[in-house]
Amino acid sequence: MTDKNPFTRLPLKRAEFHILLALAGGEQHGYSIMQEVDALTDGAVQLGPGTLYTSIKRMVSDGLIEESDNRPDPALDDQRRRYYRLTDFGLRVAAAESQRLANLVDVARARRLLEQGV
Numbered sequence: 586m587t588d589k590n591p592f593t594r595l596p597l598k599r600a601e602f603h604i605l606l607a608l609a610g611g612e613q614h615g616y617s618i619m620q621e622v623d624a625l626t627d628g629a630v631q632l633g634p635g636t637l638y639t640s641i642k643r644m645v646s647d648g649l650i651e652e653s654d655n656r657p658d659p660a661l662d663d664q665r666r667r668y669y670r671l672t673d674f675g676l677r678v679a680a681a682e683s684q685r686l687a688n689l690v691d692v693a694r695a696r697r698l699l700e701q702g703v
Contacts, residue, residue, distance in 0.1 A: 589648075589674055591674065591680070594649075595678070595682055595685055596682065596685065597682045599630070600636050600637070602679070602682055603626070603630055604640055604641065605644075605671065606622075606625060606679065607622050608650060608670060608675070609676070609679060611670075612668045612669065613668065614666040614668050615638060615641065615666070616666075618632070618637060619634075619637055649671070649678055650670065650671055651669065651670060651672050652667055652669055653669060655668065
């Protein structure tokens with residue numbers, strides 16, 4: 586992606602935002618990302634392998650994440666796993682999306698929508 590303005594990438598797809606949030610905690614392999622998203626959302630969001638790996642491929646192409654060269658000890662890990670990490674651009678996009686969503690929550694509070702209950 587040549588345009589490095591994070592706001593041009595917004596709004597993020599739900600899966601992409603959750604992947605960025607998971608990777609904000611550090612490098613992870615695909616299955617670990619799925620588990621982290623599940624844990625961060627108390628099971629409300631569960632990424633299937635198709636969604637996860639399609640999103641990862643697109644996010645690598647867009648410069649949001651990159652494959653990591655760092656590998657755990659081969660005795661402790663499966664060498665077929667690919668590890669991913671946020672790029673600086675991915676971090677900026679995640680921060681911009683977080684701010685966008687926080688602004689929407691502020692509007693919902695101002696309009697007393699959060700008091701209505703569900």
